[in-house]
Amino acid sequence: MGDTVFRAADALLLLSFGGPERPEDVMPFLENVTRGRGVPRARLDAVAQHYLHFGGVSPINALNRDIIAAVTAELASAGLDLPVYFGNRNWHPMVEDTVARMAADGVRSALVFPTSAWGGYSGCLQYHEDIARARAAFDDGAPELVKLRQYFDHPLLIEAFADAIRAAQRQLPADRRAGARLVFTAHSIPVSADAAAGPPPDGGRLYSRQVAEAARLCAAATGFTDHDLVWQSRSGPPQVPWLEPDIVDHLDDLAAKGVDAVIVCPVGFVSDHLEVVWDLDNEAAQKAAELGMAFARAATPGTDPRFATLVVELISEHLSATEPRRLGGVPGYGCTRNGASCAPGCCAAPRRPSPGN
Structure with a gap:
């Protein structure tokens, strides 16, 4: 597992995929997800019906807010004073807007917890790209952002x-x-x-x-x-x-x-x-x-109390540079600051990336 480059943080950013929360958001959301991939309109219309079957509301944002509430409580129990922010790749709250708010709040360095446990493009590198894109909106003063490690075998x-x-x-x-x-x-x-x-x-x-x-x-x-x-x-x-x-x-x-x-x-x-x-x-x-x-x-x-404990353990592991707890034998990687890759070649980008997790 690769080394990280800083051990300080004054916030946590939960970074996720995003999802619509009303019917009129469904098609713009799907267009965001598939931009540049050449997905036919008929396919978007078919997937839109999946969302509309549930009233045009994806459960993902509400579930992520529940995770944030649980992590916030767990951080307090662990004596870690870290406010938790929420940003998405494909729908509101967009990560660019969240990072701007973090900067306005005076956040200088933050850890990033992705709602994907995996390596690969969609599971890891695309989150680095999200971080880099959000920081690129600043001429200067963007918070330092470090994505926490892959946790598939925690x-x-x-x-x-x-x-x-x-x-x-x-x-x-x-x-x-x-x-x-x-x-x-x-x-x-x-x-x-x-x-x-x-x-x-x-x-x-x-x-x-x-x-x-x-x-x-x-x-x-x-x-x-x-x-x-x-x-x-x-x-x-x-x-x-x-x-x-x-x-x-x-x-x-x-x-x-x-x-x-x-x-x-x-x-x-x-x-x-x-x-x-x-x-x-x-x-x-x-x-x-x-x-x-x-x-x-x-x-x-995500709704299991142990998941919030896992998030806080990853934070503590990073801040104290302790050995990660892992059960498996397949490689897993840590990450570096501000959108850099986990390790050379770890998460190569395909020509047409998949939607992700």
């Missing part, structure tokens, strides 16, 4: 997911629990983007390897000797290969093998935002019902 994250898997298993009919198949999902990305992510000497597939490692750790923590890793939420032109199989297609395959119960854990997501709710609680759950398959979806960790 013990508290794995514990929270493990307990959520156990709770989901209990939701299944009693006679199907023992034979239920454990299936992990994460956001799909283009195969080319995944292949490009990872520094020497073991470069390539950093994102998918980290996701696979987190899934392995969660399965081991819950006593499952076998599990599947599949993907969801792909977008972009159909001729571009993305990570597969898709969760819905995989349910068909499981049914063909006689599986009659499934536990789905969205290990790639911090919160139950719209892609989790639509792709899993609607599309995947409906497919399982059509197949006569019992279906239970594990909760994401």
Whole structure:
């Protein structure tokens, strides 16, 4: 894990993806997300219907505000006097506006917690680009900003997911629990983007390897000797290969093998935002019902009290330069100031980046 460059901070910025909070925001939000990617208007219209199904409101901003409230309380308990700010990449509060407010409030240096645990372009480098873009709005006086490290294998994250898997298993009919198949999902990305992510000497597939490692750790923590890793939420032109199989297609395959119960854990997501709710609680759950398959979806960790503890632990680890707590063997990286990359080649940008987590 790479070294960081300063150990002082007087604020925390929670940096996330963003989402609409009223129907009239849906299409402008989607245009922000897909700008420069050549996504057809018909695809945007189709995705817009997912949001409009829930009244045009994505749950992500409200969930992030809940995380901020929990982190604020945890910081106070830990004796850390850090105000917490909230900024987004794609919708209000935009990170540029938040960093301007931080500067006006006198913030000189801040740590940045991203709502993505991963490496790769969408999971890491794009957050550095957000930081750099927000700071570029200043001639001078922009706060120093340091993105906290990747945390995909932090013990508290794995514990929270493990307990959520156990709770989901209990939701299944009693006679199907023992034979239920454990299936992990994460956001799909283009195969080319995944292949490009990872520094020497073991470069390539950093994102998918980290996701696979987190899934392995969660399965081991819950006593499952076998599990599947599949993907969801792909977008972009159909001729571009993305990570597969898709969760819905995989349910068909499981049914063909006689599986009659499934536990789905969205290990790639911090919160139950719209892609989790639509792709899993609607599309995947409906497919399982059509197949006569019992279906239970594990909760994401953002609402678990341990998640706020994890955030504060990452802050304390950075400020005191202590050794990070990690369970896995796949590389994870720390980051440097003001939008610089984690490590050379860690998170290469693809030609057409995916929407992210």
